[in-house]
Amino acid sequence: MAFTLPDLPYPANALEPHMSANTLGFHHGKHHAAYVTNLNNLIKGTDLENKSLEEIILAVAGDASKAGIFNNAAQVWNHTFFWNGMKPNGGGKPTGAIAEKIDADLGGYDKFVEQFKAAATTQFGSGWAWLVLDNGKLAITKTGNADLPLAHGQKALLTCDVWEHAYYLDYQNRRPDFVQAFLDHLVNWDFVNQNLASA
Template identity: 60%
Template sequence: MAMIELPPLPYAKDALAPHISADTLTVHHDKHHKTYVEKTNKLIAGTEFEKLSLEEIIKRSARKDAHKKIFNNAAQAWNHTFYWHSMAPKGGGKPGGKLADQIKADFGSFEKFHEEFHTKGAEQFGSGWVWLVLKGGKLAVEATSNADNPVAHGDTAILCSDVWEHAYYLDYQNKRPDYLTAFLDKVANWSFAEENFAQARSQSKAA
């Protein structure tokens, strides 16, 4: 059986401080993310899903009541790995290259994108995620509830922020807007986003 593994953080636990603290990353990665990985492995053991990648598990279990627990845990395992890479020490600022051009074309300006990402993340009711996605050849900002993600809908994730309370409560308490401002301005990994966008464009041209 191929086990889903918990990947290490791509930086030291204090590398995003003071914007995201080492205490937050320790609890978030070592407890929350680890639990999703462990539950996924337990749930898929002996099933049709046990030899699939996380992406395939998500696609095949999405919107199927019989596989809801598998979807929730597998999607959360995938979401968290993507989220860790969506942040970087000395991140923030603005993207460059073709991603910057596409953001300007699809949102009007980087500032309008920033506002929409921040607003949709802040206004997402309850637990969830806010994503920059590529869908139908255009960039869009979408908020998803609980474990839901772009993979389940055939879209391409470019960047994301976790808006479950455990992602920010130790550092920001109930001030989710402040956390999202720090995410965008101080830790957002635009190099990662640019790579995702370039790969998506390349795959689209090859198709």
């Protein structure tokens, strides 16, 4: 079974003005699509061909000879997760179990925002900022390029893509403004609560 590009969970213009249809068109329709195509080509005819995305990632993580497979598989996973972590009229303070967990583990929403923004803005070059569950406790992490919490035994709850193609058409070099808009207007806390509940 070849992998296919998943549809966006909302229309391409649904996140405007914080993320433009133009950005989503390129990001989902070109970048994400290319990772899917590359992955299918790389695993064709191999023992990975019929494995799930997660199984492929775990099978090749840390194997330098399989870096191409890891990078493309992880980027397919990361992007699908990123789209689902956003929604129109999202962002702001969470409610439910994640709100209580943020208070208990991170010292409250304001501390979470501070730490998440720091992770996202200080990731040098391309990568991702994450809210993860690590041994039952919330933590903020960042990863370079395609790397992801799954490869480090952590459960991803939320991510922000800080590759330049995620924000450059809308924000140019103002990554901090993009991260602020993500937190204030885009985060889908329902999705985060679902991930926490399934952990």
